[in-house]
Amino acid sequence: MENQGNINSIPEEKPVLNFIEEIIESDLQTGKNGNRVHTRFPPEPNGYLHIGHAKSICLNFGLAKKYHGKTNLRFDDTNPTKEDVEYVDSIKEDVRWLGFQWDGEYFASDYFQQLYDWAIQLVKDGKAYVCDLTQEQMSEYRGTPTRPGKESPYRNRSVEENLDLFQRMKNGEFPDGSRVLRAKIDMASPNMHMRDPIIYRILHAHHHRTGDQWCIYPMYDYAHGESDSIEKITHSICTLEFEVHRPLYDWFITQLGIHHPQQIEFARLNLSYTVMSKRKLLQLVQEKRVMGWDDPRMPTISGLRRRGYTPESLRMFAEKVGIAKRDNVIEVSFLEWCIREDLNKRAQRVMVVQNPLKVVITNYPEGVEEELDAINNPEDESMGVRKVPFSRELYIERDDFMENPPKKFFRLSPGTEVRLRYAYFITCQEVIKDENGEVVELRCTYDPASRGGNSPDGRKVKSTIHWVSAQHSLDVEVRLFERLFLKHDPEETEEGEDFRANINPDSFTILSHCKAEPFLKSSKPLDHFQFERLGYFTTDYDSEKENRLIFNRTVSLKDSFAKG
């Protein structure tokens, strides 16, 4: 680097702007919205939020924060047949948990009256009409992307007739599906969405907020832009598939002559090996193939939370994947890197043995116990130390012993000396087996002078292993989850393959013979730990319900899913 060493020539840190920030900054410069930035996060309450929504949440709230603006939370509840209050509650909880606080909280249903009045205005202006075509006829008349559509025979009804019919639609005089209100635009438009799109449909359905007050409901395209406009949103950010809808978004607002937010599209998040379709996730829940929306295998925010992901890690992930218009597929390993990065700095270390092997220290006095100091987090001294009990009988990890070790194996084997972390050097003297030849116990000797983990003679050991004192140990249950859809990369899923193939309520590994430090007794749901050498774990909600300690593995210490 030519600038090295010369402090004066170090270039100023250039802020890296994504294309949306560029639009906002340019609007700010021209004073387009009176220097206001107002975004919104507009989920439909028809399911739980997933990691893809997290990207959108971080974007919208992040932008508002960066430009000292505001962000609304708006529920796009225009289809009562799919929506429910359970979902609005979960959405609020998830957004809050992610660390964001919205300025306004609204529902599209708050605007039903205004939307209706505007529809009347469109009818009066001759820009909307009631159409009696059946669904089949309408799709026939609509044409195809390569062939223009043709006009509905009802297209030229008089304003009076339209007004009358629309009011009677509203009054519940017609059955579902019998008529719709359509915008009068252009049946020959190359953009299918401009071929006289439907504005209102008849739906005699109970709405979770407005009850039975309405039996006609606005379509997304009609309700969304207007809702943005009512809330004086400046930048309406959505995903790429709505790009084709933008002309329609603009059309309604222009016809109505109301505040005009700018719709900006960005590429949605795709995660390798992960199914993110709400419809499919709902299917898993309904078929009870998972414990619920918050099953630790689910890519939902609540599932990730229960699995031990932190808001910080998700925010870091969202920031690092960036914002662009190009389709992308992010490796799940990258998400896992983010959570390791975060947890490495803050997770309390604790020794847990997943597959215990008994070790007896033959030269350690019986009936004696002592407490040794263990560091809570080598990455963060301020987390302090704790006491770990030590006694004559211990458990170590079965994998940490090999009777006939290969060359690179430095852990315990007959005759070798290793360090018990924070404790003593021990040497394996004898291997005890059962009648099947299985190793059931090790007899070792310890060096009393190596207390704390170092020998005064400066002798080195090749390895340090973790352990727990048998009599003090806690029995805990550990759940190991795979990624949700291990073999199904959305890119590679073959046609006809069932994405639910290996998802079952109990299709994860439960280790029920784990031995842990007594320290864990006080752990509460969603506490984060690093079980030394084994990975990051979090206490499951079920611990309280079932009155025993259950831990979910958030992620292993290493990337066991590395490409290959």
Add this chain to the structure above:
RNA sequence: UGUCCGAUGGUGUAAUUGGCAACACGUCUGUCUCUGGAACAGAAGAGUUCAGGUUCGAAACCUGAUCGGACAACCA
């Protein structure tokens, strides 16, 4: 046989709008450590989908192609 979008190391995003293609993750090498694929130090890796054109100069502008995506729900 339509319209609209997009294409930059293995991955994801940049490139002050025409001026030496940068950052992060991953990969590799080394050091260190009382867990560790942690930490620390270093290296390799793209000439920007292709073919033309404009220009002193193109990832960027123009033309044509190729590949990928979106759009034909009374869903959002």
